[in-house]
Structure formats: C-alpha cells, structure tokens
Amino acid sequence: MALDDINLTIRAGETLAIIGHTGSGKSTLITHLNGLLKAQSGTVIFEGKDIWADKKELKNIRFKIGLCFQYPEYQLFEETVYKDIAFGPKNMGLDEKEIDRRVRQSLAYMDLPESYLERSPFDLSGGQKRKIALAGILAMQPDILVLDEPTAGLDPAARNNLFDLIRSYKEQSGTTVVFVSHSMEDVANLADRIVVMNKGKIAMEGAPEEVFQHADELLAIGLNVPAITKIFLGLQKNGYPFQTVYTVEDAVKILKPLIGGDTLDA
Amino acid sequence: MSFIEFSNVTYSYPDTKRKAIENIHLTIEQGEFISVIGHNGSGKSTFAKLLNGLLVPPEGCVSVSGISTADEEKRLNLLQQVGMVFQNPDNQIVASVVEEDVAFGPENLGVPPEEIRTRVDDALKTVGMYEFRLKAPHNLSGGQKQRVAIAGILAMQPKCIVMDESTAMLDPIGRKEVMDAVKKLNREFGITIIYITHFMNEAVDADRVILLDHGSICADGTPKEVFADYDAITREYGLDVPQSYELMKQLGVNACILGEEECILHLTRLLGENGKA
Numbered sequence: 001m002a003l004d005d006i007n008l009t010i011r012a013g014e015t016l017a018i019i020g021h022t023g024s025g026k027s028t029l030i031t032h033l034n035g036l037l038k039a040q041s042g043t044v045i046f047e048g049k050d051i052w053a054d055k056k057e058l059k060n061i062r063f064k065i066g067l068c069f070q071y072p073e074y075q076l077f078e079e080t081v082y083k084d085i086a087f088g089p090k091n092m093g094l095d096e097k098e099i100d101r102r103v104r105q106s107l108a109y110m111d112l113p114e115s116y117l118e119r120s121p122f123d124l125s126g127g128q129k130r131k132i133a134l135a136g137i138l139a140m141q142p143d144i145l146v147l148d149e150p151t152a153g154l155d156p157a158a159r160n161n162l163f164d165l166i167r168s169y170k171e172q173s174g175t176t177v178v179f180v181s182h183s184m185e186d187v188a189n190l191a192d193r194i195v196v197m198n199k200g201k202i203a204m205e206g207a208p209e210e211v212f213q214h215a216d217e218l219l220a221i222g223l224n225v226p227a228i229t230k231i232f233l234g235l236q237k238n239g240y241p242f243q244t245v246y247t248v249e250d251a252v253k254i255l256k257p258l259i260g261g262d263t264l265d266a
Numbered sequence: 267m268s269f270i271e272f273s274n275v276t277y278s279y280p281d282t283k284r285k286a287i288e289n290i291h292l293t294i295e296q297g298e299f300i301s302v303i304g305h306n307g308s309g310k311s312t313f314a315k316l317l318n319g320l321l322v323p324p325e326g327c328v329s330v331s332g333i334s335t336a337d338e339e340k341r342l343n344l345l346q347q348v349g350m351v352f353q354n355p356d357n358q359i360v361a362s363v364v365e366e367d368v369a370f371g372p373e374n375l376g377v378p379p380e381e382i383r384t385r386v387d388d389a390l391k392t393v394g395m396y397e398f399r400l401k402a403p404h405n406l407s408g409g410q411k412q413r414v415a416i417a418g419i420l421a422m423q424p425k426c427i428v429m430d431e432s433t434a435m436l437d438p439i440g441r442k443e444v445m446d447a448v449k450k451l452n453r454e455f456g457i458t459i460i461y462i463t464h465f466m467n468e469a470v471d472a473d474r475v476i477l478l479d480h481g482s483i484c485a486d487g488t489p490k491e492v493f494a495d496y497d498a499i500t501r502e503y504g505l506d507v508p509q510s511y512e513l514m515k516q517l518g519v520n521a522c523i524l525g526e527e528e529c530i531l532h533l534t535r536l537l538g539e540n541g542k543a
Contacts, residue, residue, distance in 0.1 A: 157504030222439035234530035
C-alpha cells in the first residue's frame with residue numbers, strides 16, 4: 001500500500017515539511033492534496049468540502065492548491081519565459097491585463113528582472129529555469145503551495161537563495177506552504193511542523209524540536225537529523241544537559257555565553 | 267608519470283565564447299580520493315568529461331596512465347579505465363535485469379562469458395547488491411540503482427571512478443549507501459575516486475578537495491586547507507560549509523572543524539565544566 005490510513009490536518013498559513021526515505025509515500029501523499037490521485041478510501045477535505053464531491057469544482061481546487069513537482073524545469077515548454085508563466089493564469093480564464101500583472105509579479109517574487117520575460121526558458125541556467133517554473137505556479141496565486149524537493153540538484157548558493165525567496169513570498173502572501181525535502185538542515189530552517197512518512201504511514205508529526213529529539217528512530221527509518229542536532233546529542237552524552245537544538249542559531253545562543261569569546265585554535 | 271595528468275587544459279563548448287575550463291594544470295595519483303566542488307556552471311561536469319575522453323581539449327593535454335585522451339585508437343581502453351556515474355539513476359540503466367545491466371560493460375569489452383559471470387557476481391557483492399541480481403532495476407531505490415551503476419563500472423575493472431553529483435537525487439540513506447560503497451572501493455581496491463558534489467559534508471570526507479570556479483582551480487588541498495578561508499568559500503565561491511564549521515565561526519572560535527565527532531570533542535574541551543549540571 002502506497003498510503004495507509006493517513007490522518008493529517010494542514011493548517012492555514014503554516015509551513016509543513018514532509019520527510020521520509022524514497023518510496024515512503026511522500027509524493028503519493030502530496031498528489032492526493034489536489035486530487036491528481038484519488039484514494040480508494042477516505043476523504044480529502046479542503047476548506048470544509050470533500051474535493052471529490054463535485055468534479056467540476058476539482059479544476060478550481062487544482063488552481064488553489066499549486067503543486068510544483070520535482071525538477072519542474074523539465075516541464076517548461078513555451079518559447080518565452082512570459083508565455084510559460086502565463087500558462088496557468090490563462091487556463092484559469094483570467095483577462096489579459098490580470099495575466100500580465102500576475103506574470104510580472106511572480107517574476108518579481110523570484111527576484112528575476114523583467115528582461116527575462118522575452119527570453120527562451122531553455123537558454124537559462126538550471127537554477128533560473130527552476131525559478132521560472134515556480135513563478136508559473138505562483139502566478140495562479142494558490143492558497144497552498146506544494147513543493148516536491150524544491151532545491152534538489154541546486155548548488156548551495158542557489159539552494160539558499162530559493163529558500164529565501166520562498167520564505168519571503170510566504171511572508172508577503174500568507175500562503176500555506178507544504179514541502180518535501182531530503183535535507184534535514186533545510187527542513188529545520190524552514191518548517192513550522194514536520195510530518196515523517198514511513199511505509200505509507202505517518203510515523204511522527206510535530207514541531208522540529210519535537211521530531212528531531214527522536215534521532216535514533218529517524219535513523220532507523222532511513223532519515224537523519226541535522227548535523228547540529230547530532231553535535232548536541234553528542235554533548236548531552238558528554239554530560240552537558242543542553243536542550244536538543246536543530247539550528248545553528250539556537251546552538252550559538254546556548255554555547256556563546258558558556259564559551260565567552262575564547263578564540264582557541266584547533 | 268602520474269596516473270592522470272592535465273597540462274594547460276582549456277575547453278570551450280561550441281558556439282560559446284566563455285571557457286568552461288581554463289588553463290587547468292593538475293596531477294592525480296592512483297588511489298586518491300578527491301572531491302570536486304564549485305557552484306553550478308563552475309566547470310565541474312566539463313572537468314569530469316575531460317577525464318575519460320568524453321570531451322577532448324583543443325588546447326593542452328589530458329593523459330591517463332600515460333595515454334593521451336586524444337588518442338582515438340586507445341579510446342576503448344580509456345573508457346574501461348575511467349568509469350562514470352551520473353546524477354540521475356534512471357538515465358544509466360540499460361537492461362531489464364540487474365545482473366544483465368552489470369554485464370553490459372564487460373560484454374562490450376569482449377570479456378569471455380565465464381569471466382563475465384565471476385566479474386558480475388564479484389561486483390554486485392562488493393556494492394552489496396548481489397541479492398538483487400535477478401530483480402528488475404526499476405523496482406530498486408535510487409541508492410540501489412546508483413550502486414548497480416557502480417557495479418557495472420566495477421565489472422570493467424577500472425582504475426578510476428568519476429561520480430558526477432551521483433547522490434544529488436538520493437535520500438539520506440541512499441547517499442550514505444553510495445558513499446560507503448565508493449569508500450570501500452577506494453580503500454580495498456585502491457580505485458581512484460573523483461567525487462563531484464554539492465553536499466559539503468560529503469566533500470570534506472575526501473582526502474583532497476579541488477575547488478573550481480569559472481573553469482579554473484581556485485583551491486586544491488586537504489579539506490581543512492581548502493575550507494580554511496571561510497569568507498572565500500561562502501561569499502566568493504557561492505558554497506557553504508558543514509554546520510560544525512559554521513557553528514565554530516559564529517561562536518568566534520578560530521578552528522576549521524569539518525566533522526561532527528571532531529566538533530563534539532572540541533566543544534567539550536572548550537566548555538570544560540561550564541554548562542555541566
């Protein structure tokens with residue numbers, strides 16, 4: 001079974017990370033969110049309504065729940081960046097003026113200059129192509145933005161940049177964000193809440209500080225904790241009763257007062 | 267003579283003015299474990315393709331075991347000596363059964379059938395995939411597929427394996443499986459490993475790190491030597507550093523600590539009795 005007895009509530013405005021090893025059901029789970037797949041049993045409720053209750057309405061739900069697949073740059077197909085970003089809003093039946101406004105706004109969210117609009121998406125770098133693909137989803141102004149491994153294959157600078165853009169887009173728009181990632185560090189830095197998938201079931205659910213407490217269980221199901229968390233678990237073993245941290249920022253807050261600016265060399 | 271030698275190598279792709287690789291001069295010895303880092307477009311993949319003659323430089327010379335990669339007659343020999351594993355596990359499997367996929371290389375080299383059998387079995391055992399030998403590759407996980415790809419190269423008895431971001435699409439356990447497999451090949455069989463990656467925690471596991479930027483080598487040395495200049499790594503070259511190093515930096519501790527174990531030891535020494543209950 002790809003998914004087995006999933007009970008999950010996604011709260012408006014939250015950033016939810018879904019983690020799990022390959023084949024644990026992450027991607028299957030997110031394709032149920034906007035009705036690309038239909039579960040044999042159970043329901044998916046969006047804003048109080050079963051998404052499958054009215055088939056005509058399902059199309060609109062797909063505009064409201066914007067799904068960005070892995071390596072979305074492979075799905076670019078138009079001659080120009082403008083046309084590619086405009087594809088979604090056009091399908092929504094919006095007028096030209098509104099489409100134009102949304103195309104420019106989405107491009108701005110991705111921090112790319114308007115000069116890109118007339119370029120071919122195929123002449124851009126990998127990281128830029130991915131931003132264009134993402135802008136195409138933002139142009140539909142979804143209520144929920146669902147991202148399947150948004151930074152896979154990007155170099156560190158491009159990865160940090162894309163996460164910063166997603167974070168600032170979320171702050172400006174208030175959109176709910178659901179993302180799948182294999183990077184525990186990225187999850188720790190971005191998510192308010194984490195859902196851990198294993199063998200089609202939800203194995204754990206909670207805030208990062210709760211989930212990353214369970215390092216042994218996570219390792220047992222093929223996952224990991226951020227490196228900084230491992231360091232703190234090691235310090236706890238050495239007799240320091242620190243709380244478990246999952247970001248470098250929190251680690252510094254705890255350690256800085258205790259180390260007091262010593263600059264010992266290794 | 268070194269195992270691999272680059273002398274003044276420059277390469278540009280057709281129809282572009284920009285040089286993908288510019289004036290690289292470098293030697294690699296048999297048995298080294300080298301990671302190659304650099305942002306997208308820094309020339310890493312071009313560098314990889316120059317290693318086994320997939321690309322031949324118009325300027326300068328690349329040689330492997332003393333044979334120039336420009337020597338067309340020795341091309342097959344070169345491909346057998348230097349194998350490559352690419353990023354996408356689904357793009358490099360050719361057969362519908364695992365063991366047939368691994369046999370593809372030696373078959374093309376004209377290895378006798380009975381020897382192919384032994385080589386395939388040995389290769390699959392080495393990467394821990396022997397029990398999957400009769401399975402269909404599409405049912406395997408990403409990490410398992412990459413290990414099958416490595417076995418396919420191993421069956422050609424190479425001297426060097428180039429991993430071109432081969433763990434980029436894998437989950438944490440898949441990454442570890444692949445890293446463990448190549449470490450074993452390096453340690454036990456002395457196979458030279460050239461490991462291209464965007465994961466800095468993987469890069470610092472190598473004996474030697476080569477940092478590429480705009481097609482040139484900007485740093486070449488042990489992980490500690492290359493990562494010593496924190497500002498250059500994080501700003502100039504668009505990379506990041508392992509969290510243990512980031513922590514040291516933010517604590518104002520002047521120590522290039524790249525691994526978690528070392529970080530725990532160092533912090534324990536710095537803290538002493540401070541912070542203990």
